[in-house]
Amino acid sequence: MGQKTNPIVNRLGIITGWQSSWCNNYKDRIQEDFKVRRYIEARFPKGIISRIFIERTLKFITITIRTSRPALVIGKRGDEVDTVRKELKKLTKKEVQINISEVKRPELDAPLVAKSLVRQLENRISYKKSIKLSILSAMRMNAQGIKIQISGRLNGSEMARCETYKEGRISLGTFRADVDYHMSVAHTVYGSIGVKVWIMKGEIYGKIDLSPLLGIQKRQIGNQKRQKRGYKSYHFNRKKNK
Template identity: 65%
Template structure:
């Protein structure tokens, strides 16, 4: 089972939390569709900001959107101008007050979404897919990942027949529920068609009870006073 299913969905409620956190009644479908619209808008609007995840929490009159990114400065802008613009744009989608939190990803080399997106960009820039994948694997292992696996499928190098190639380093125990495995699927658009890139990254094992907050284990953005040790609160803009 672990080899076939999405490793994130397979661990929901065990060591992984949900990315939409709210209770829905008769308007459940409308809220779910709105969440999808928000995510698509944020990813398109912040395409150059290396956004990994968009986590949405709702109360009666407030929508809290948490963006995890490797480049928080692009989202915030000078004096917070860009994030204020984004907040106003999202208000028009939700018709509610919006609060935006920004979390910085300290190690983008071991974030599956960012790794897959980086490989896609390099392939679209006509860099050899083998070189792009091997560089991503080497970078992840340097950042103390326990294992990484990359699978690429499609018309590789413009071949007439599509095929798949897999590259792996370390271990990826997909059937072990305590294994903290990050997963992502992205597509590279080339002149020969689309290539699918799947990335699995093994970050370690979780023993004992784990809080199921979607941001557990995330490192937050440094405060304006400079780098400081210890946990930090997310930035909140009201």
């Protein structure tokens, strides 16, 4: 059953943390998180948003957007971020703070690789060429292994099939292995095509901080005070991929 388990969920509490941090009122908050993520994904161009982390307090929500194109998310003079913050404030009816975190190596980020393949499939680019380029780019960035699985009516064939491309090693059964995973769907004229991406970046030893907002929480209190005084507050935080 190990091969059928989501690698990220399988490592929760060991080397990965939750993408949403809150408790109580499960039904309402999980629906609200879904609406927030759906709005942000639809608000910006496809393929530039990696992951969205949400942390809640009683009257405050901190949203961290990991992206490969921070300039597009921030906008000119921060206008885009301010607009999104106001819309999310109306949606959640709470004070919202948005942090922008740059993905410095998008070739090693599974969500960005999967969304890039989906965009190319929808533009009718050869799937074999796209997959080989993605694998080559990941291995050039010192990935220990990458696996891409694609299934559906490939090239418009009458019968759906599944193809898998792999290079290097993917240790799905080792908990300390840093395996990034994402699944996405391409909607083409022939039907839906599923894309799954596994990327192994290495192994993690020792104790690590599982907070998704690492490096941002220390500045959060000061930024809340600045917002109360009328200052605009948004962050541009660079994180290093492991």
